Amino acid sequence: MIIGNMVRDLKSSPDQDPALETLERLNPNRSSSSPSPALGRLGHPGNAAFLEELYESWKTDASSVDPTWRAFFEGFELGCQLRPPARSGAATPAGGPNPEFGNVLPQARIYNLLFAYRALGHTLAHLDPLGLTPEENSDLALSTFRFTESDLDSIFDSGTLGGGGPRTLRDILTYLKQTYCDHIGVEFMHIMNFAIRRWLRDRMERSRNQPAFSPAQQRRILEKVIAAESLERFLHTRYVGQKRFSLEGGETLIAVLDTLLESCPASGVEEVVIGMAHRGRLNVLVNTLGKSRRKLFTEFHENYVPETVLGDGDVKYHLGYENEVTTSVGKKIRVSLAPNPSHLEAVDPVVEGMARARQRHRDDTVKREKVVPVLIHGDGAFIGQGVVAETLNLSRLEGYRTGGTIHIIVNNQIAFTTLAPDSRSTRYCTAPGKALGLPIFHVNGDDPLAAAYVIQLALEFRQKFHEDIILDIVCYRRHGHNEGDEPNFTQPTLYSEIDAHPPVGRLLARQLLDSGVITEEQIQKIRSQIDTVSEDALRESREAVTKFHPKLHPPISCPELLKEVPTAVPAKKLADLGESISTIPSDFQINSKIRKLLDTRKAMAAGKAPLDWACAEHLAFASLLTQNVPIRLSGQDSRRGTFSQRHAAIYDLRTRARYIPLKNLSKNQASFCVYNSPLSEAAVLGFDYGYSLDCPEMLVLWEAQFGDFANGAQTQIDQYITSSESKWGTTSRLTLLLPHGYHGQGPEHSSARLERFLQLCAEDNMAVCYPTTPANYFHLLRRQALRKILKPLVVMTPKGLLRDARATSPVTDLTRGSFEEILPDSDITKGARRVILCSGKVFYDLRDYRTKNDITDTAILRLEQIYPLHTQKLLSILARHSPEAEIVWCQEESENMGAWSHLALKLQNLLGKKVRYAGRDASSSPATGSLAIHNLEQTQLVQEAFGAPASAKPVLPKTAALKSSQPKSASKPKRKRR
Numbered sequence: 001m002i003i004g005n006m007v008r009d010l011k012s013s014p015d016q017d018p019a020l021e022t023l024e025r026l027n028p029n030r031s032s033s034s035p036s037p038a039l040g041r042l043g044h045p046g047n048a049a050f051l052e053e054l055y056e057s058w059k060t061d062a063s064s065v066d067p068t069w070r071a072f073f074e075g076f077e078l079g080c081q082l083r084p085p086a087r088s089g090a091a092t093p094a095g096g097p098n099p100e101f102g103n104v105l106p107q108a109r110i111y112n113l114l115f116a117y118r119a120l121g122h123t124l125a126h127l128d129p130l131g132l133t134p135e136e137n138s139d140l141a142l143s144t145f146r147f148t149e150s151d152l153d154s155i156f157d158s159g160t161l162g163g164g165g166p167r168t169l170r171d172i173l174t175y176l177k178q179t180y181c182d183h184i185g186v187e188f189m190h191i192m193n194f195a196i197r198r199w200l201r202d203r204m205e206r207s208r209n210q211p212a213f214s215p216a217q218q219r220r221i222l223e224k225v226i227a228a229e230s231l232e233r234f235l236h237t238r239y240v241g242q243k244r245f246s247l248e249g250g251e252t253l254i255a256v257l258d259t260l261l262e263s264c265p266a267s268g269v270e271e272v273v274i275g276m277a278h279r280g281r282l283n284v285l286v287n288t289l290g291k292s293r294r295k296l297f298t299e300f301h302e303n304y305v306p307e308t309v310l311g312d313g314d315v316k317y318h319l320g321y322e323n324e325v326t327t328s329v330g331k332k333i334r335v336s337l338a339p340n341p342s343h344l345e346a347v348d349p350v351v352e353g354m355a356r357a358r359q360r361h362r363d364d365t366v367k368r369e370k371v372v373p374v375l376i377h378g379d380g381a382f383i384g385q386g387v388v389a390e391t392l393n394l395s396r397l398e399g400y401r402t403g404g405t406i407h408i409i410v411n412n413q414i415a416f417t418t419l420a421p422d423s424r425s426t427r428y429c430t431a432p433g434k435a436l437g438l439p440i441f442h443v444n445g446d447d448p449l450a451a452a453y454v455i456q457l458a459l460e461f462r463q464k465f466h467e468d469i470i471l472d473i474v475c476y477r478r479h480g481h482n483e484g485d486e487p488n489f490t491q492p493t494l495y496s497e498i499d500a501h502p503p504v505g506r507l508l509a510r511q512l513l514d515s516g517v518i519t520e521e522q523i524q525k526i527r528s529q530i531d532t533v534s535e536d537a538l539r540e541s542r543e544a545v546t547k548f549h550p551k552l553h554p555p556i557s558c559p560e561l562l563k564e565v566p567t568a569v570p571a572k573k574l575a576d577l578g579e580s581i582s583t584i585p586s587d588f589q590i591n592s593k594i595r596k597l598l599d600t601r602k603a604m605a606a607g608k609a610p611l612d613w614a615c616a617e618h619l620a621f622a623s624l625l626t627q628n629v630p631i632r633l634s635g636q637d638s639r640r641g642t643f644s645q646r647h648a649a650i651y652d653l654r655t656r657a658r659y660i661p662l663k664n665l666s667k668n669q670a671s672f673c674v675y676n677s678p679l680s681e682a683a684v685l686g687f688d689y690g691y692s693l694d695c696p697e698m699l700v701l702w703e704a705q706f707g708d709f710a711n712g713a714q715t716q717i718d719q720y721i722t723s724s725e726s727k728w729g730t731t732s733r734l735t736l737l738l739p740h741g742y743h744g745q746g747p748e749h750s751s752a753r754l755e756r757f758l759q760l761c762a763e764d765n766m767a768v769c770y771p772t773t774p775a776n777y778f779h780l781l782r783r784q785a786l787r788k789i790l791k792p793l794v795v796m797t798p799k800g801l802l803r804d805a806r807a808t809s810p811v812t813d814l815t816r817g818s819f820e821e822i823l824p825d826s827d828i829t830k831g832a833r834r835v836i837l838c839s840g841k842v843f844y845d846l847r848d849y850r851t852k853n854d855i856t857d858t859a860i861l862r863l864e865q866i867y868p869l870h871t872q873k874l875l876s877i878l879a880r881h882s883p884e885a886e887i888v889w890c891q892e893e894s895e896n897m898g899a900w901s902h903l904a905l906k907l908q909n910l911l912g913k914k915v916r917y918a919g920r921d922a923s924s925s926p927a928t929g930s931l932a933i934h935n936l937e938q939t940q941l942v943q944e945a946f947g948a949p950a951s952a953k954p955v956l957p958k959t960a961a962l963k964s965s966q967p968k969s970a971s972k973p974k975r976k977r978r
């Protein structure tokens with residue numbers, strides 16, 4: 001019955017974890033996903049009896065129960081025998097006894113104590129180099145567990161603590177404090193996976209979270225800290241006032257990264273991909289990646305002109321770098337630092353994509369243990385930027401996993417001039433990691449050995465569980481935000497403390513001197529060696545710089561962008577591919593509508609029915625895959641397609657087993673990866689961009705649900721996709737599929753903001769296309785995959801046209817020709833007296849109007865590629881028509897949107913005459929919410945393109961309403977359709 005009571009005690013506690021503590025002990029092999037039958041029973045009323053049965057059995061024959069039960073009963077008996085005396089009336093410290101523990105046996109309260117320290121010990125940890133000893137946490141006070149000082153020498157079963165066994169309460173507390181309240185504070189009890197929690201607990205308690213480096217390792221760690229300090233000091237004195245975003249106060253980072261690289265060979269890691277922001281970047285480049293000091297100092301010189309970047313270049317603390325680093329045991333580790341823009345944390349998903357691509361190249365797509373992504377964050381940015389949460393959310397998803405990222409936060413406890421109370425609503429800046437159930441280690445930045453210990457543990461954890469982990473280095477910032485910034489304006493008291501605080505290198509040197517690990521002479525030698533290297537490099541860089549002659553580079557241009565790429569596919573091949581993409585295993589039961597769709601696809605590919613968009617896309621993909629071009633397509637609901645058009649994945653009706661025809665074309669085909677992405681734009685687009693950088697052989701496509709949602713990833717578009725070639729010389733063939741087109745569905749579903757992409761076009765940085773036929777889309781996709789040059793492609797893709805009979809192609813258009821940047825008019829081929837230029841969907845409305853109204857003097861040309869504009873082709877097509885022909889630009893987007901503002905001046909300069917605009921008026925929101933108004937507007941703009949007189953235009957209800965509300969005195973009423 002005693003045991004029965006105890007289980008009841010445990011169950012009666014509102015805090016279930018002490019019970020879990022017991023349960024964990026009872027069966028350490030239990031994982032959260034597969035509860036053991038025995039523990040399953042413990043959750044039921046019969047569990048006390050069950051325990052007693054076991055207890056009896058153990059008493060009769062100890063070997064009749066498994067070893068963990070044996071340990072439990074031994075401990076339990078011990079606990080009962082050594083039951084402490086009843087409580088005296090000792091005074092209770094702050095917080096007072098927890099009434100919940102009123103009737104709980106002392107041994108059970110010990111388990112509660114263990115649990116409490118594991119969960120909350122970090123609140124007492126000494127984490128802040130500038131801070132005082134943390135205050136008492138009443139939740140951890142002895143009295144809370146109904147113990148007093150007089151219990152300290154009583155012996156209890158110490159549960160799972162460091163291997164368990166009997167210990168005095170005093171020893172238990174010391175053990176817990178050393179492990180959880182010293183220079184490492186750890187949050188891990190929120191992790192719901194028991195196996196992980198247990199592993200962490202045992203790993204930490206075994207070592208009491210105390211580093212145990214050999215003397216040589218300790219000296220190496222000190223050397224790294226000194227190297228970090230000395231580089232900063234050198235730059236500070238030689239380049240006074242120049243921005244470098246000093247690492248001072250956080251130099252421990254360099255020791256941590258070194259320890260990480262040193263630990264790689266034994267963990268099977270061959271490559272590390274790092275993403276980081278400004279802070280300490282120069283230091284990481286030199287002291288981690290081995291970039292030469294000479295090169296760095298050269299970049300500081302005022303005459304410096306980037307050698308490798310053709311265009312505008314970027315500031316030195318944004319540049320990327322890649323190198324092979326040799327560890328102390330002579331093993332080589334590939335280390336790269338991704339270029340990053342100023343926009344904090346934008347680099348995160350890019351690094352994840354790069355890492356995944358590199359894993360692919362190293363044939364590491366299952367365990368993902370050879371390539372490790374490392375993201376270094378600032379405290380302000382980690383909690384503040386949404387892309388952090390988006391990136392964390394990618395970490396366990398099939399299409400985006402990288403086997404675990406090591407996050408390191410250089411937590412200098414300030415963001416520019418902003419302190420934590422204005423920066424976050426959480427205790428720690430690491431809080432986003434908690435949502436994912438990640439282990440979070442906070443470490444005092446003044447203890448590089450502790451931080452190095454944690455990074456070793458982090459790598460071990462990552463390699464074992466393939467999950468993200470966070471190391472938060474709590475440090476400070478020695479100077480202002482940058483070196484020209486005066487921190488005393490805003491943080492005078494903090495900075496007087498920082499001014500008085502000894503550098504971390506000095507503290508560690510003192511510690512190692514005291515423990516006899518190093519001598520003063522050795523330390524001096526390290527310092528002087530590093531300084532000599534810097535001095536030599538400075539001299540060399542000054543010599544190198546005299547050879548620089550600043551000159552302006554011509555803009556990048558890429559005439560190949562307009563070169564024809566053969567993309568046709570023979571009819572027989574298409575028919576065969578059509579067969580493959582519509583064949584499903586015989587034991588698959590599929591939806592009858594899908595069956596019909598596949599049959600239609602087969603007929604289309606065989607030339608028996610006109611091709612639609614989805615079929616053309618499938619055939620483009622299939623033909624590329626069988627030409628050995630791998631494809632990755634990711635986006636929200638991309639497997640089916642937002643408009644239920646693609647159906648790249650087919651599901652069995654009974655089992656939901658998935659079949660992807662494009663993966664099953666032939667034995668030797670390239671891989672086809674299609675993923676439904678999470679509901680994120682910034683992280684997913686960033687990821688796919690990063691992937692495309694390091695997988696240039698692959699056609700990587702990112703698809704927006706509707707084109708306008710791409711603006712959630714505007715940072716990735718502005719800072720990476722469109723400008724990275726100019727800034728960093730990085731190129732990519734990433735393709736963006738952005739559903740676009742006005743169908744009267746309202747402001748939010750009409751526009752992919754074509755104008756934004758066109759505004760970003762310069763120096764042949766990318767192609768922006770708005771194809772009108774499935775055939776041209778087919779050729780466009782193939783061109784993008786097959787041509788050698790790497791340029792991003794932005795495609796306005798259809799919505800309504802997906803099922804519009806007008807927008808189909810004969811299969812013969814796939815078997816000949818190539819992508820047409822400009823489609824001439826196939827009906828009015830010459831002599832037109834008016835030429836309407838347009839792009840995309842509005843073409844069909846224009847053509848219908850012309851047919852309906854029997855107009856024979858107007859040609860309609862389609863700019864299928866708006867950038868770069870094929871001006872020669874355009875001029876030669878226009879030359880077939882009357883030289884006096886009126887040229888009209890017609891678009892369905894509002895005047896301040898679409899392609900008009902990009903093209904107006906360009907066309908006028910090219911043609912030497914004005915181009916008339918026919919389209920919606922400028923508007924603040926892209927489209928009307930009313931279908932009726934949309935239809936009226938659409939009719940009107942088409943009429944206008946054909947020169948219909950203004951009086952013939954229908955009067956819109958909205959216009960009338962606007963007019964009546966205008967004050968009488970208003971001059972000429974402005975036409976306003978929206």
Ligand SMILES: Cc1ncc(C[n+]2csc(CCOP(=O)(O)OP(=O)(O)O)c2C)c(N)n1
Binds near residue numbers: 378379380381414481
């Ligand atoms: C998205 C974004 N917003 C604002 C800034 C301007 N900015 C540059 S550094 C910085 C402070 C960053 O603080 P933290 O993340 O703690 O890094 P620290 O500089 O302290 O290392 C700010 C606000 C930026 N670079 N990016």
Ligand SMILES: [Mg+2]
Binds near residue numbers: 379410411413416
């Ligand atoms: Mg900071």
